[in-house]
Structures are given as C-alpha cells and as structure tokens.
Amino acid sequence: MKTVSILIPAYNEKDVLNLLYERLKTIMDSLGYYHFEILFVNDGSSDETLDIIKAFRNLDNRISYLNLSRNFGKETAMIAGLDYAKGDAVIILDADLQDPPELIPEMLRYWEEGYDDIFAKRRSRAGETWFKKWTSSTFYKVLKKISNIPIQEDTGDFRLLDRRCVNALKNMRESQRYTKGMYSWIGYKKKEILFDRDPRAAGETKWNYLNLLNLAIEGITSFTIAPLRLSAVFGSVISIFAFLYMIWIIGKTLLFGNSVTGYPSLMTVILFLGGIQLLSIGIIGEYLGRVFNETKNRPLYYIDEYNDERNNNEKEND
Numbered sequence: 001m002k003t004v005s006i007l008i009p010a011y012n013e014k015d016v017l018n019l020l021y022e023r024l025k026t027i028m029d030s031l032g033y034y035h036f037e038i039l040f041v042n043d044g045s046s047d048e049t050l051d052i053i054k055a056f057r058n059l060d061n062r063i064s065y066l067n068l069s070r071n072f073g074k075e076t077a078m079i080a081g082l083d084y085a086k087g088d089a090v091i092i093l094d095a096d097l098q099d100p101p102e103l104i105p106e107m108l109r110y111w112e113e114g115y116d117d118i119f120a121k122r123r124s125r126a127g128e129t130w131f132k133k134w135t136s137s138t139f140y141k142v143l144k145k146i147s148n149i150p151i152q153e154d155t156g157d158f159r160l161l162d163r164r165c166v167n168a169l170k171n172m173r174e175s176q177r178y179t180k181g182m183y184s185w186i187g188y189k190k191k192e193i194l195f196d197r198d199p200r201a202a203g204e205t206k207w208n209y210l211n212l213l214n215l216a217i218e219g220i221t222s223f224t225i226a227p228l229r230l231s232a233v234f235g236s237v238i239s240i241f242a243f244l245y246m247i248w249i250i251g252k253t254l255l256f257g258n259s260v261t262g263y264p265s266l267m268t269v270i271l272f273l274g275g276i277q278l279l280s281i282g283i284i285g286e287y288l289g290r291v292f293n294e295t296k297n298r299p300l301y302y303i304d305e306y307n308d309e310r311n312n313n314e315k316e317n318d
C-alpha cells in the first residue's frame, strides 16, 4: 500500500482546524487504498493550535505532528515537514482551507499516471483585492523575464510531490528559501490542475505588504543575478555618456574659454550619479547579505517535539 503524507504548516490556525480535519477525514476515508499520514507542522503558534492537533491525534492515529521551537515562517515549516514526511508522495496543504482538499483524489490520479509534481493553479482569486492581484501578476511577469526558470504563476504551495521531488527539495538547504521557484528549478514531470481558490475559512492572513515585498526580493535574489548585471550595464552606459560629455566640455573650454556656468547641469549629474551608485551598492548589499546568511550554515529549524504515527514521542533537544 502506498503512503501519502499530507503536510500542513499551521501558524495560529485554531479556528479552522476542526473544519479542516472533518473535510480531510471524509476524503481520506473515501480513498481506502492509500495509507495516509497527516503531518501538521506547528510553526510556533501562540494560540491553542498545538493542543487541538494533539486532541485530533488521540482520535486518529493517522495524524502526526512536528512542533517547531519557535515561529520560523511558512517556507521553513514546509522544509521541516518535508524532512519528516514518510510518504511516497507528499501533498502540501494550507491549514486555512484556501486549498480545497477535495482536489486530492484528482492529484492522486495524475500521480498514478506518472506525474511527479501535480500543482493546483488558481482559476480565480476570490477574496483578494484587485491591488493584490495586480501586484502579484506584475511581479511574476518581471521575475519570468529576468530569471531563466519559468515560475508557475497563480500557483501556491498546494501540490502533490512525488518522493523524488521531495528528496530533491530536501537537498536544497539554503536558509532563505523561495520554495515557489525551487519547484520549477528541480524539474521533473509537472501537471497543472485548475481550481477556484476560496477565501480563508476563518482567522486572518499572516501576510502583509511588507512580507510580500520581502518575498518578492527573496524570489528575485535567490534565482537570478540579473539586478547585479543591470547595475553593471547602467554603470557602463553612464560611463560612456560621461566620457563623451567630458570630451565635449574639454573641447568647448579649449575653443571658447571657460565662462563659469553650468551649476544646474552639475547638480543634476551629481545627484543622478549619486542615486545610481547608492542603488547599485544596495543591490550588491542585497546579494552580499544572502551570502552572509548562507555562510553561517545554520540548521534551518529546531524541533521541540515530534510525534509520529507509531506513537513514538520524541522530545528533541539538540
């Protein structure tokens, strides 16, 4: 019998967990020929999320959980889950029911047909403002243009990954993770299925525009060095113009003498160049920061407690 792990990162999700479990249970019970493991990753929730998960666990031994030592963010919660998931396939699902678990049977069907990465693409984005939709679509357009890998648009982390994709992702231990790009980067046979993304069932989104901006910068800096190249190109173009301008000024001074004018043009040039220089230094700094973070080579997360299906309760302390 094949094992399928359902990986659910959860951060302060006490309001939705009951509904989530009910819907998952119906689906798991209808797919009797698989062995399911629901792996909750409690990402340092400050509410009763962990207690609720533990209560489910007492009712249903298909449930296991991983309690991280603090809130590490969804990207890290996911890699932690992938490290511990036992399944031949892993399905990543948001806790808030924005990813309908009812798609799981379809994903499993394609998996049986031999696809390795079956991802759910949003047909519509109910409950999101036009501004969020617009910013996200422009971001993908830009990212697609400047990086060499096709990032799947309107796709989240809701997908089924075959064991070999899971192993590939597990090998990528970078600390600042942009998993969305990694799915494309690893390759393997992909299949897209369409769905309508619902608004969150309860609770609040943890994203704000600052997070999204950070994620966007993460996405760009972890997958392309195009901004560095762009600042080099900018520098070269400006140098060429500066050189031509210099020749013109020298020639003019030699021919017509120097009448001290040109304060506006001087200011413009200084400010413009100053701006470009600061921007370029900022871009270099962004990449340098990544290098700094990666060279520390820290573990990605720490586990407070892991409780798997077979009822081994391990308290991890290193």
Ligand code: UDP
Binding pocket: 008, 009, 010, 011, 012, 013, 043, 071, 072, 073, 074, 077, 093, 094, 095, 096, 098, 200, 204, 205, 206, 207
């Ligand atoms: N999440 C997490 N750690 C965090 C933030 C979020 O594990 O620091 C989980 C959250 O519980 C949910 C999923 O990531 O299962 C998606 O979060 P959310 O719904 O807030 O994001 P959105 O759907 O708005 O992109």
Ligand code: MG
Binding pocket: 094, 096, 098, 200, 205
């Ligand atoms: Mg959500």
